[in-house]
Amino acid sequence: MAKVKYYYDPEKLAFLKIRPKKFKYLRNVFLFILSSAIFGILGLFILINTNVLQTPKEKVQEREIAEFKTNYLLLNKKLDLLAEVLNEIEVRDNDIYRAYFNTAPIPEEQRKSGLGGINRYRAFAGLTNEKILVTTNEKMDVLSKQIAIQSESLDDIIELAKGKEAFLASIPAIQPVKNEDLKRMASGYGYRSDPFTKIKKFHAGMDFSAETGTPVYATGDGKVIRANNQLSGYGNLIEIDHGYGYLTRYAHLYKYNTKQGQSVKRGDIIGYIGSTGRSSGPHLHYEVHYQGNVVNPLNYYYGDISAKEFELLSQEANQENQSLD
Structure with a gap:
């Protein structure tokens, strides 16, 4: 119950009740309602953004979301x-x-x-x-x-x-005749004296002198594309196509240890030294061809000889002596 307030009236010499104005009363009511609404909204906002009103299910979901974010x-x-x-x-x-x-x-x-x-x-x-x-x-x-x-x-x-x-x-990378089987490296690549005409002419390979029947080895993997004596002057001849532009020839053989169409590996015995065809004695005439051009076989012996052996072989091969074919 609101307190009753009085004031003293000097004319009437008495205390009279203070009667509030109607507008002021309405204003006070409005302010009360407004402040209540503001506090209500503020309280609701706080409740929504805190865990006070969360259900157990919502708390579990919030924890799962936090774990999900961490993961x-x-x-x-x-x-x-x-x-x-x-x-x-x-x-x-x-x-x-x-x-x-x-x-x-x-x-x-x-x-x-x-x-x-x-x-x-x-x-x-x-x-x-x-x-x-x-x-x-x-x-x-x-x-x-x-x-x-x-x-x-x-x-x-x-x-x-x-x-x-x-x-x-x-790639041809070894000697076609083992060092221990060699008598000598008879002739190298380049211009040499022909054993029959004694005229200098280009010698397209290297001659390895050895006993008849000495094994001849394939110098690289490849396929035998010739094993016959149909190429003039070469006698019994083997040609190996190594692919990648490389081809090797092994001439004047005594006999074959392979046949045309056969695949061979580097180091396989493909035939034996002889003196067939245009030859002045038992030896192997060996050629290396690359991209259709004959090249110096001396550059393809890095697979099985030492630096010292290569140097000696190079010295012998570069002597302008007489070839054996």
Whole structure:
């Protein structure tokens, strides 16, 4: 109950009741209602943004969302580490593997190119953790693309390595006659005196003097494309196509240990030294051809002799003596 207030009236010499004005009363009522509404809204806002009114289910959901966000942050860190490892592999791929096989590196813009096109992540629009969801999925998509490119590149490197291995095995790289079987390296590549006419003419190979029946070895992997005596002057002749532009000839053989169409490996015995055809004594006439041109066999003996042996062989081969064929 509101207190009754009085005032003293000097004219009437009496205390009279104070009667509030009607407008003031209404104002006070309005202010009361307004302040109540403000405090009510403020209280509701506080309740909504605190855990005071959360149900047990909402608390569980909030905890799950927090764990979900933490897990995504950890996943992002792992993706960053994977990106660093992949980057190191890409560097080795371009600067070591592809450089070794003389193959053009994969351009950086191709490795790092974006996915482009339509918005791939519009499904996350408006979600509470939209930013972290988009960032994580984008990283995963980019990494997946880079891994696919790198995987294809490593497949190419494996094929190049296989090809390189076959290439190295095919190049003529050893002497066709072992040193211990040689009497001497009778004649080298270049202009030599013909044993029959005594006139200088170009000698297209190297002559290895040895006993009849001494084994002759294939100097590289390849396929026998000739094993007959149909090439004039060469007597019993073997030709091996090594691929990659290389071909070798083994002439004046006593007999064959292979046949036309047969595949041979470096070091296989393919025949035996003789003196058939245009020959002045038992020896092997050996030629190396590259891209259709005859080349000096001396440059293809790095596979089985030492530097000292090569130097002695070079000195003998470069003497302008008489050939044996």
